[in-house]
Amino acid sequence: MKGVFLCLLSALFVGLYNNLYAQVLPSAIGGxxxxxxxxxxxxxxxxxxxxxxxxxxxxxxxxxxxxIKFTGLEPGSYLLFIGKIGFxxxxxxxxxxxxxxxxxxDDILLKPDTKQLKEVSIISTRPxxxxxxxxxxxxxxxxxxxxxxxxxxxxxxxPGVRIDxxxxxxxxxxxxxxxxxxxxxTNLSGDDLMSILKxxxxxxxxxxxxxxxxxxxxxxxxxxxxxxxxNKGNNIGxxxxxxxxxGYGKYYKGAAGVVFNDRTDKFNIFGSYNNSNNKSFHDFTTxxxxxxxxxxxxxxxxxxxxxxxxxxxxxxxxxxFISPNQTIGFLVSGSIIDDSFTKNNNLKIFNQSVPDSTxxxxxxxxxxxxxxxxxxxxxxxxxxxxxxxxxNFNYNTVxxxxxxxxxxxxxxxxxxxxxxxxxxxNLSPSNIHIWIAKxxxxxxxTKTSSxxxxxxxxxxxxxxxxxxxxxxxxxxxxxxxxxxxxxxxxNVNAAYVNYTNKYNKFNFDIGLRAExxxxxxxxxxxxxxxxxxxxxxxxxxxxxxKKDDKNEFSLSYNRGxxxxxxxxxxxxxxxxxxxxxxxxNPYLKPEYSNTVEISYNYNKEFITTLYSNIVTDAxxxxxxxxxxxxxxxxxxxxxxxxxxxxxIRFFAPVTFANWWNANFNVDAAYQRYIAYPANGNLNKGTxxxxxxxxxxxxxxxxxxxxxxxxxxxxxxxxINQFKSYYNVDASIGKTLFDKRGNIRLSVTDxxxxxxxxxxxxxxxxxxxxxxxxxxxxxRLTFTYRFGKTTLxxxxxxxxxxxxxxxxxxxxx
Numbered sequence: 001m002k003g004v005f006l007c008l009l010s011a012l013f014v015g016l017y018n019n020l021y022a023q024v025l026p027s028a029i030g031g032x033x034x035x036x037x038x039x040x041x042x043x044x045x046x047x048x049x050x051x052x053x054x055x056x057x058x059x060x061x062x063x064x065x066x067x068i069k070f071t072g073l074e075p076g077s078y079l080l081f082i083g084k085i086g087f088x089x090x091x092x093x094x095x096x097x098x099x100x101x102x103x104x105x106d107d108i109l110l111k112p113d114t115k116q117l118k119e120v121s122i123i124s125t126r127p128x129x130x131x132x133x134x135x136x137x138x139x140x141x142x143x144x145x146x147x148x149x150x151x152x153x154x155x156x157x158x159p160g161v162r163i164d165x166x167x168x169x170x171x172x173x174x175x176x177x178x179x180x181x182x183x184x185x186t187n188l189s190g191d192d193l194m195s196i197l198k199x200x201x202x203x204x205x206x207x208x209x210x211x212x213x214x215x216x217x218x219x220x221x222x223x224x225x226x227x228x229x230x231n232k233g234n235n236i237g238x239x240x241x242x243x244x245x246x247g248y249g250k251y252y253k254g255a256a257g258v259v260f261n262d263r264t265d266k267f268n269i270f271g272s273y274n275n276s277n278n279k280s281f282h283d284f285t286t287x288x289x290x291x292x293x294x295x296x297x298x299x300x301x302x303x304x305x306x307x308x309x310x311x312x313x314x315x316x317x318x319x320x321f322i323s324p325n326q327t328i329g330f331l332v333s334g335s336i337i338d339d340s341f342t343k344n345n346n347l348k349i350f351n352q353s354v355p356d357s358t359x360x361x362x363x364x365x366x367x368x369x370x371x372x373x374x375x376x377x378x379x380x381x382x383x384x385x386x387x388x389x390x391x392n393f394n395y396n397t398v399x400x401x402x403x404x405x406x407x408x409x410x411x412x413x414x415x416x417x418x419x420x421x422x423x424x425x426n427l428s429p430s431n432i433h434i435w436i437a438k439x440x441x442x443x444x445x446t447k448t449s450s451x452x453x454x455x456x457x458x459x460x461x462x463x464x465x466x467x468x469x470x471x472x473x474x475x476x477x478x479x480x481x482x483x484x485x486x487x488x489x490x491n492v493n494a495a496y497v498n499y500t501n502k503y504n505k506f507n508f509d510i511g512l513r514a515e516x517x518x519x520x521x522x523x524x525x526x527x528x529x530x531x532x533x534x535x536x537x538x539x540x541x542x543x544x545x546k547k548d549d550k551n552e553f554s555l556s557y558n559r560g561x562x563x564x565x566x567x568x569x570x571x572x573x574x575x576x577x578x579x580x581x582x583x584x585n586p587y588l589k590p591e592y593s594n595t596v597e598i599s600y601n602y603n604k605e606f607i608t609t610l611y612s613n614i615v616t617d618a619x620x621x622x623x624x625x626x627x628x629x630x631x632x633x634x635x636x637x638x639x640x641x642x643x644x645x646x647x648i649r650f651f652a653p654v655t656f657a658n659w660w661n662a663n664f665n666v667d668a669a670y671q672r673y674i675a676y677p678a679n680g681n682l683n684k685g686t687x688x689x690x691x692x693x694x695x696x697x698x699x700x701x702x703x704x705x706x707x708x709x710x711x712x713x714x715x716x717x718x719i720n721q722f723k724s725y726y727n728v729d730a731s732i733g734k735t736l737f738d739k740r741g742n743i744r745l746s747v748t749d750x751x752x753x754x755x756x757x758x759x760x761x762x763x764x765x766x767x768x769x770x771x772x773x774x775x776x777x778x779r780l781t782f783t784y785r786f787g788k789t790t791l792x793x794x795x796x797x798x799x800x801x802x803x804x805x806x807x808x809x810x811x812x
Contacts, residue, residue: 027097030069031105033062033082040066041110043237044084051077051094058324063265071323072384075099080108088113129159129663131607131651133544133554133599134213136160140205150255151205151228152197153748157708157729159651159665159692160210161226164756167194168620171210171224172595172613176562176620178221181228181333196335200313204259204272206231212611213542213556213597216496216511217440217452220538220560223593223620230272230315231259238262239787243274247779251279251306257313271316278309280774289766292628298350299579299631305343312336317375325381334372341365345577355413361577363406363426370399386444394436402428408578423471426575430464432566449501452511455494462488462566468575485524486570486586492517498540509542515561521586523571530586536561552601562620563590568637583636591617591639606652615643621718623679626765640718641675641682659698666691671716680763686716705732720769723757727775741784749775 029048033041041062048057048070057078060068079093087110097103130137138158156163162170171177179193211218211225218225240260247253257274281304288299317331345361378391404426410419440454468482498511514537521530538561544554570584592615599609617639625634647669655661667690675682690712697705711726731746756771 027073027075027100028069028071028102029073029078029080029095029097029105030067030102032107033066033068033084034107034109035087036109036111038107038109040064041082041084041087042066044082044087044110047081047083048073049079049081051079060324061263061265065265067265072325073097075101080105082108082110084110086113087111129605129651129653131601131605133542133552133601134211134556134597136210136607136651138208138210140202140207150198151200151202151208152194153746154202154205154208155197155226157692157694157710158208158210159663160649160667162690169226171226172212172593172611177223178219178225179228180225182230196311196313196337198276198278198311200228200274204231204257204274205229213558213595214540215452215509215542216498216513216538216540217454219494220513220515220536220558221562223560223562237787239785241783241785243781243783245779245781247777249774249777250281251774253278253280253777253779266321268319268321270318272314274311274313276309276311276313278307278311280307280309281305282307282773284769284771286770287768288626288633290626290628290631290764291766296352297356297631298353299633300348300350301577301580302346302348303344304346305341308340310338322380327379329375329377331375331377332372333375334370337367337369337371339365339367339369341367347577347579357413357418358411359577359579360409360411361406362409363404365402365404367400367402370397372397386442388442390440390442392436392438394434394438396432396434396436398430398432400428400430402426404428406575423476424575425467425469425471425476427467428465428572428574430462430567432460432462435459448503449499452496452498452500454496456492458490458492458494460488460490460566462490464488464567464570464572466570466572466574468573480525482573482575483525484570484572486572487522487524488519488566488569489522490517490519505546507542507544507546509540509544511540513538513540517563521569521571523586526571528571528586532589536592550603552604554597554599554601556595556597556599558595560593560595561590562593564588564619564637573634579631579633581632581634583634585637588619588637589617589639591615591619607650609649611645611647611649613643613645615645618643618673618718621720623719624760624765624767628764638679639676640679641673644672644674646670647688660696662693662695664691664693673716673718682719682762684716687713688715689713702735703732704734706730719760719762719765720758721761725753725755725757727751727754737784740786741782744781744783745778746781747776747778749777752776 033044033046035041042064044062044066045059046062046068047059050057057073058070060070062068075098077094077096079091080095082090082092090108090110092105092108095103095105130139136159138154140154152163155161155169160171164170169177169179206229209225209227209229211227214221214225238260239262240258242258243256245253245255253276255274255276255278257272259270259272261268261270263269283305284301284303286299286301286303288301290297290299313335315331315333317329317333319327319329321327341364343361343363343365345363347359347361349356349358373394373396376393378389380389381387382389406424406426408422408424410417410421412418436456436458438454438456440452442450442452444450464486466482466484466486467478469477469479471477492515494513494515496511496513498509500507500509502508514535516535518533519531523529538559540556540558542554542556544552546552564585568584568588569586571586572584574582576582594614596612597609598611599607601607618641619637619639621637621640622635623638623640625636626632647667650664650666652664653661654664667688669688670685671688672685673682690710692710693708695707697707699705708729709726712724714724715722727749728751729746729748730750731744733742733744735742752775754775755773756769758769758771760767760769
C-alpha cells in the first residue's frame with residue numbers, strides 16, 4: 001500500500017512539474033549583480049518593474065553566484081531595482097523585451113553606501129497585535145514580553161486565551177480550541193501538549209493567530225483555532241538564534257535551544273532544536289460528602305505529585321524553489337518526552353465527622369512518548385492569472401509507554417494497619433498512526449473575487465492497551481475487570497468550496513464544508529464493537545463593510561464540530577485510589593456549535609465583538625458519577641446537554657506616553673447550561689467576566705519592562721462552580737551586543753494566587769476542590785542571534801493534519 005502511495009505521489013509531482021513548466025513563456029531577462037570588486041553581491045534584493053507605471057512584476061534574492069533571471073514575461077519595457085544592505089540603491093533600464101526573447105543585460109555593479117557606518121537592521125513595521133475580522137494576530141518578534149518566553153507563557157498572557165488548571169486551552173467560551181503549529185496538529189493534549197508548548201521558545205515563533213471565525217478551508221473546529229506559526233528561518237545566508245533559560249520556583253527549570261536556516265536562491269534549509277528539563281508539583285485537595293442511609297461520610301483526599309519532565313523538541317525541513325512560482329518542500333518534526341511522576345494520594349474517611357480509616361496510595365510512574373510528523377508539500381502558481389495549487393501529504397505517529405506501580409497502605413484511626421498492603425501494576429502503552437492527504441486550489445476569478453476549493457482525506461488508527469492488576473504470589477496479574485485492549489479506527493473525508501468577493505466597500509466570504517466520518521471502536525478483550533457513520537455540513541459566512549480607513553464592521557456565522565480526543569473514547573477504567581477512578585466513553589459523540597459574531601473595528605486596533613455561541617451534545621467538561629452504596633467516584637465525559645453562551649469582547653491598545661503603552665481585553669458573557677433529562681435537571685444561568693491587561697514600559701533604548709494582570713469573576717462551567725481568581729506577571733529585559741542579544745528576567749504569578757477553587761453540588765454529588773499547579777516561577781533567559789538580517793517573507797505552511805493531532809491525547 002505504501003509503495004502504491006509513493007508511486008502515485010511521485011507521478012503527481014512529476015505531472016505537475018512538467019505541466020506547469022510547459023506553460024512558462026520563453027521571454028526572460030537575466031544578468032549578474034556584483035560589488036565594485038566584481039564579487040557576486042549575494043543577498044541583494046532585485047525587483048522587476050514595469051517601465052510604464054512602475055508596478056511590481058516579480059522579485060528575487062540573489063544567491064551566492066549573484067545571478068538573477070526573470071522568466072515568463074510579456075513583451076514590453078521593464079526596469080530593475082537593486083538594493084543591498086551597505087550599498088547604494090540602484091535602478092537600471094529601461095529594457096525593451098521582445099516576444100520570445102531572452103535578454104542578458106550587462107553586469108550591474110553596486111557601490112558601497114559610505115554613510116552607513118554600521119550594519120543596518122530591518123525593523124518590522126507589523127504591530128505587536130493585529131486585529132482582523134474573526135482573527136487576532138500576535139506578532140511575536142515585536143513583543144517585549146515574549147522575548148525569552150515559552151509558547152505556553154505567551155498563550156497564557158494572550159488576549160482572549162484561557163488556560164485552565166487541567167491544561168485546556170479556550171478562545172470561544174469554554175470549548176477546547178484546535179491547537180495547530182504551522183497548520184499541523186501537535187499530536188498531544190493535556191499535560192503532554194503543555195510540555196511541548198513550554199519547551200518551544202519565542203525565538204522559534206513568527207506569530208500566533210487566534211481564529212474565532214475560520215474559513216471552510218480550515219477544519220471545522222467548534223472551539224476556534226490557535227495557530228502557532230513558526231519562524232521558518234527565511235533569512236538569506238546562514239543564520240541562527242540560540243536561547244538559554246534557567247528558572248526556579250519551588251523546583252528548578254531549565255531550557256536551551258537553537259533555530260537556524262541556510263538560504264540560497266534555490267534552497268532553504270531550516271530547523272530548530274529545544275531541550276528542556278523541569279521539575280514541578282501538582283497538588284489538589286477534595287472533600288466529597290456522601291449522605292446515604294442517614295450516614296454522612298466525608299472522603300477527604302490530599303494529592304501531591306512531583307513531575308520530572310525532560311523534553312526534546314525538533315524540526316528539520318527544506319524548501320526547493322523549482323522556479324519563482326513553484327516550491328516543493330519536506331519537513332520532519334517531533335518530540336521525545338521522558339516523564340517521571342512521584343504521586344502520593346492520601347484518602348481519609350470520616351463518618352459523622354468521626355475518623356474511620358486512612359488509605360495511602362503511593363506510586364511511581366515512568367512514561368516515554370515519541371511524536372514524529374513527516375510532511376511532503378508542494379505549492380505552485382499555475383498561470384499569470386494567479387491560479388494556485390497546494391498539496392500536502394502527512395504521516396504522523398505517536399508512541400507511548402507508561403508504567404505505574406502503586407502501593408496501597410490501610411490504616412485505622414490510631415495508625416495501626418487493618419489489612420496487608422495492596423500492590424498494583426498499571427501498564428498503558430499506546431500507539432497512534434495518522435495518514436493525511438490534502439489538496440487546495442485557488443482561482444482568482446477577477447481582480448476582486450476568488451474561488452477556493454479542496455479536499456482532505458484522513459485515516460487514523462489508535463491502538464491502546466491497559467494491563468492492570470495486583471501482585472499475587474510475587475508476580476503481577478491482569479485483572480479482567482480493568483484490563484482491556486482497544487483499537488479505534490476513524491476515516492474522515494472532507495471537501496469544501498469558498499467564494500470571496502469585494503464590491504465597493506463590502507467584502508463577502510461565503511463557503512461550505514462537508515465532512516463524512518466513519519469510525520469503529522473495537523474492545524478486543526470484551527469482544528464489543530461500537531460503530532458510527534455520519535455526514536455533516538459546515539457553512540461559513542463573513543460579511544465585512546469598510547466604511548472608511550478607520551471604521552470597519554463585520555458579521556460572521558460558523559458551524560463547527562469538536563470530535564472527542566482519542567483517549568476519551570477508550571473504555572478503560574483508570575485507577576487513582578480504591579474509591580476514585582477515571583473512565584473513557586466509547587459512546588461519546590462529537591459536540592456541535594453555531595457561532596455568530598458582530599464586530600466593530602476602529603483604526604485596525606480597537607475591536608468590539610458581540611457573540612452568540614450555542615453548543616449541542618456538550619462533552620468538553622468532565623462529568624462525575626458517584627455510587628452512594630459503594631462510595632466509588634468515576635470521572636468521565638458524556639454528551640451532557642446544551643450550552644448557550646452570549647457575550648461581548650472588547651480589545652483596546654492605549655498609548656499613555658511615548659514610554660508607556662498598554663493592551664486591555666474584556667470578555668463579559670452570560671451562559672446557560674441545560675442538561676439532557678437522562679443527565680439530571682440542571683438549568684442554570686450564570687455570568688462570567690474576564691479582564692486582562694499588559695502594560696509596556698520603555699525605560700531606555702535598551703531596557704524595557706512589562707506587567708501582565710488577569711482577573712476572572714466567579715464562574716460556572718459544566719457542573720462546577722468556580723471562585724474568582726487573579727494573577728500578576730512581570731518581566732524586565734535588556735538588549736545587548738548591538739541588538740543581537742537579549743537578557744530577560746521574568747516572574748510568573750508573583751503573588752502565587754493562580755489555582756482553581758470549585759464546588760460541585762449536583763444530583764447526589766457534593767464535592768469541594770482546590771487544585772494548584774506550580775505557577776510562581778522566576779526565570780532568567782538569554783538570547784543571541786547570529787547571521788544576517790536581510791529578510792524574505794514566505795507564506796506560512798499548513799500541512800493540513802491539525803484536527804487529528806489535536807485529538808491525539810496522552811494523559812497522566
